[in-house]
Amino acid sequence: MPGLSVIIVNYKTPQLLTDCLATFFSGQNQENLEVIVVDNASGDNSQEIVTRAFPRVKWVQMSYNAGFARANNEGIRQSTSDVVLLLNSDTLNQHNAIEQCYRQFITSDYVACGVQLLNTDRSPQISGNFFMKGGLNYLLPLPYLGSFIKWLGNVVKVEKPNVPDSSALVEVDWINGAFLMVKKTAIEKAGLLDEDFFLYAEEAEWCSRLRKTGKLCIYGQYKVIHLQGESANEAFGSSGKGYYNLYDRKGFQIMLSNFLRIRKQFGVGWYLVQLAFYLFAIPVFFIASFFGNAIRLRNPFADFGMAAQFAGNVGRLLGFTPRILSNKPYFYKVL
The missing domain is CATH 3.90.550.10 (Spore Coat Polysaccharide Biosynthesis Protein SpsA; Chain A)
Structure with missing residues (x-):
């Protein structure tokens, strides 16, 4: 009707x-x-x-x-x-x-x-949003590395992946x-x-x-x-808005679902490319936060707890990777 x-x-x-x-x-x-x-x-x-x-x-x-x-x-x-x-x-x-x-x-x-x-x-x-090749916009929430990628995209005038207003x-x-x-x-x-x-x-x-x-x-x-x-x-029991939380249980659900979508929509190759960026972001987070805080005369280890949470979520994602790559039906619920 x-x-x-x-x-x-x-x-x-x-x-x-x-x-x-x-x-x-x-x-x-x-x-x-x-x-x-x-x-x-x-x-x-x-x-x-x-x-x-x-x-x-x-x-x-x-x-x-x-x-x-x-x-x-x-x-x-x-x-x-x-x-x-x-x-x-x-x-x-x-x-x-x-x-x-x-x-x-x-x-x-x-x-x-x-x-x-x-x-x-x-x-x-x-x-409203536009598809980016391989879902590369999922790299933007990465700590430190995401900000650099966003800056680089602005320099080379990459079209924005969304309609801001x-x-x-x-x-x-x-x-x-x-x-x-x-x-x-x-x-x-x-x-x-x-x-x-x-x-x-x-x-x-x-x-x-x-x-x-x-x-x-x-x-x-x-x-x-x-x-x-x-x-x-x-x-x-989480906090924060949008999809930039990659640190707690909700953050891991976001990360896992994003990678599941990459596999389904863009294929295995793009999944592995994105996974490599997330793995590389772990040492970047530790090193950049250490020196960034030290330069500002703050405790250089202040962000190590958050960096460890991010690393733990990426490690959990690695554990799910064989199942995701197989593309067999599975309920990806971790919350």
Whole structure:
């Protein structure tokens, strides 16, 4: 049937979810609207809180913490509309952006779209991205080495791998999974999200397949607040925004998922190239932090704890490498 199915994955974030739904239901035209919450075995009172406040919500209960891809796939399977919106629970609908986006999208030739995501201070977040050869943008978060690579890219004028801010329609290669609207006709051709992923990078890999069926875009004139990283940080006891955390448990999940995507989308060669950079970044981190702190008259060993955490995560990645390279189905969940 025509209409929109909004799929929101919940894991122990009932307050974020109710705040999200409050902004959503207050503006959205509810005709031909389906809202599906897929709960990843939160084990709390999320269902009671949410369904009491929003009785129209269809609650789908997973028996385990299935992560982003598997939970969204279950929501897609149970949806009845021609268009699905994968929406993070830490988003806030602004000025009825979701409905306006849907109305423009449904009459377009695009197979998937997003909107301009904003921080709470209304500064822009990266919402649309372009594929870089071999996923080389994953080198940018590397300590010290990443800053040098970014500087070098600016010197040689390498095109940026993302759209930092958009105010109108921009065609992109992949869309931030916090707000990803997709036509079912494209999903039927491209397939569902890859269920090897637990969390992070799955939307980029999925968009690489969706893009083979048609064009993707960002409608920059529509804005949605995204409390970036809040749902994952709250659930997993981590901190920091974006994908520059490579040091704790959440950081290792990010690293592992990124490398899984590299293997699936770009192949074995690029996987090994990136792995070599990550290994090289370990001694760079220790040496650069030592001399950098010493020059600033600080404790030269101050950052060695963080460097050791980074080295430990790279070591764990090495342990997963034979399995990833084999490309056999496996659930890469470490959180």
